[in-house]
Amino acid sequence: MTEKEMMQKNVEEFERLQDYMISCEKDSEVYKKMKRRYTALKVILTASGINLTELDIIKE
Template identity: 75%
Template sequence: MEVLETTEKEMMQKNVEEFARLQRYMRLSDKNSEAYAEMKDRYIDLKVILTASGINLTEFDKIKE
């Protein structure tokens, strides 16, 4: 059984894509909903991961919370 390794570049791309998708969902959701609260938790996780990876979110972050 072959183990596939995910490269750092692939992980970064995956996280950027997830961050963008999550922001779209958040913008469509009611800020007072349980779903929004769950999305916000993941948003914060991804924001920390991307910032630690050296990605500048200044222009990319549409939620800015």
């Protein structure tokens, strides 16, 4: 998998994860688990030079 393909995969996962997070309660166990992945993806994408201003709809 090329670097570009990996970044695309991570962006798509980040978008999909945010959709799931929006659809559940913030105090649920599921949300807390998704929040850990959300944070990890933010770090990965930011380190890859991707500007999350437009992509990050959760903004936590």
